Amino acid sequence: MTEKLYSADTLARNPSIVAERQRGNGASVVVIGSGIAGLTAAYRLHQAGLRVTVLEAADTVGGRMGDRRSGEIAFNSGARLVYPFGRAFNRLIADLALGDALIPLRKLSARCVTSRGDHLIELMPTARSLLTPGLPMGERLALIAHAMRMRGQRGRVDPDWAISALDVDPAADQLTLADYIRGEIGPHALASLVEPVFRSTRSFNPETLSSLFYRTTVPHLVGEDTVHTLRGGMGLVCHTLAGQLEVRTGARAVSVEHRCEADVVRVAVTLADGATLEADHVVCAVEGSLAGALIRTPQGAEREMLAAVRYNALGVVHYGFAQPLPALMQFASRDLPSRISTFQQMPAAPASGRPLTQLYCQLTPEAVEEAQQRGCTDDIDTLIRAELRARIPDFDRHVVAVVNQWIPRKLPLFAPGYGERLRAFWRWQEDPARASGRPVVYCGDWTSQALLTGACASGERAAAIVLERVASQAKRTIS
Template structure:
């Protein structure tokens, strides 16, 4: 019987296939990490002056404050595996401080048990849990990121139109809105029911963690030892035929250069990706042109004296005229990690988009009006303010967005030499970014004949 011997061709260092990753956020750095492990020669191009994207940590007064994405949940499979591989497990700590919600002028501890909601009647709680059960029971064993296409049956329904008549106005305002703000960082208006169901399936049965050294420790560790070009603005993808990409054109100041490679991973937000390539199909172009992000500012206030409150976060009553979506007290997130006397104020949704271009003083003034109602006289105790603006803040999964994202993900595979990563094609948040980077690296590795 003849024996077939399979010989693997070993590449020398000079023969290693070259891969370019555009975008130094979590998605891009994860893609670069797995491509290097597979044996590729990888370079990362980041337009900003630092890596991390929406993952950022500021070192202040011997501690840290996270100024972007912050939390890791126990079902974040890819993120947790990276933390373990990079030796950051010792920095992982559970979040135990309470979240406070202000409803009808009273303060309550945020109820993570949907039956234990003191500001709703028994009838309102029953109606809500009945609807929640109908949404979640078919998805109880679903991995919310890896298997999110299983929620496509709910994709075309808008959350407000779907749930308001089913649960009542009070439940929508006083339970669903705080849940969306605290879990999904989004106002409920204009959001797909699929996104709500996936978010609830993800969070209601998981534990929440943070990194003691700040969330940027993850992206910094991923970037360590890699060829990262900062201040490198990619202005276009280099085509070779109608559906083939062979490199990028990079602008550094007044100088432009073409960089060619065997593969390119684009890990930038969809609005930045759309104009870089003329060869998008109709399906791809429709998705890129319609998918949006929710821009928002974060105002970090340094106070002269700490606020006496044990909560990590406070969610004001939007029905009572508050502009703030929520505020956080960083020193209560993890003991002895963040300095005292800081507040962070988030304005999400249309209000955030409406003021993001205002100057720092205007944003601070709007924040101060709400702070006076929550912590009287605190606005007179402000020492200094830092405002961070996220123009590509959180992916906005409007009705139909999940379906279009899945179509885009499938269609873009037909472009030779190109892979796309980003939380906008994997359901959002840190795990979506990391999962998309890993999947992009896997696809490129297969195309280049690398080990995976």
């Protein structure tokens, strides 16, 4: 019997092909982790007719893409913005008919406060960047050439996959973002434009990252002016997905083991309460630095990858303020002696009449380290209150609520060298020779791009791998 061969992408987009192939196979999958990566994988596998169970350690789904509330303060568990370029995410939104829930935010910008004065920083850069004070003429010209080069690379790099930059420049992974910008444009552009954005939105210093993230996303941002948020909150997509799936919250997986019985490999997932679930396949969609503790005997590229994953931490303090304050978004330049990298004043959305304003104060990478060293990660308000008193008259009198939000794993660190390792990891993960071997497939932002759109793409790709394996197992059974 000859069977038509399909690519993983085709299989992911055409669940009916797989359903047709594996009719009677009844393959089962356990997905560990209900962030956008895990739920996307689960949804695509469920669509293809597999039996899917999602396990989530927390008491709610969504991971770092969700909404939280503490008293009168509403805030995000992580992501606040949806960038327009995520292909897998846009496919998902279309499939779930959630297009109307995307709220466009046009021309987002912040005031960047420096020791020499303020200037405007646009999230999606336009020609206005050329007006940035202090940029020498040579850097202004280099900035124009750089923007054109970036724009020209749009068709060659995929914003969902940081490692796609390696196809354009194999050295991109070894170069830090700081060195790349210094070489491409100059030191002033690094200090005034790039560094404040990376510290304030990503909480990374550019000397700790490779150039991969920048070189895959910026080509898709130049010339654009719109990002989105979601009506009803960032948790909407994950809740919609979970509503169509079997999801067990409060179910922490503690180990994943392979069992080989009569030539059939199955996976056993043990939960913290001692219960065990068996499945034909497991998708491991937890934060990368937690995955290593789950997998009993990682091998080769898997072991190296799991050992290499690092995240940065983040502290945010949210204040409810009884006084109306004008809307404001500020980034702090690194030369300021401030512990706050992003400061935002916005109208509050209380259930009752107070507070009127909500303040969002995100710590600098250095203040995050300080909080860890001092052991005050549950009380980071103490680190920044003096600064806020100096900034806002009668600060203490108007504060009616405080929420300290500590995020131990904010974003995976694509440090120099990480991209090469990740590329090897995907080759290992997609190697057809492994189809009958170890039935665990990994996904998450640490395997793709440190954005929700990248996480979603990785979930789609993980599902495609499982579907390929199911199809190839079905083929072996038939022949």
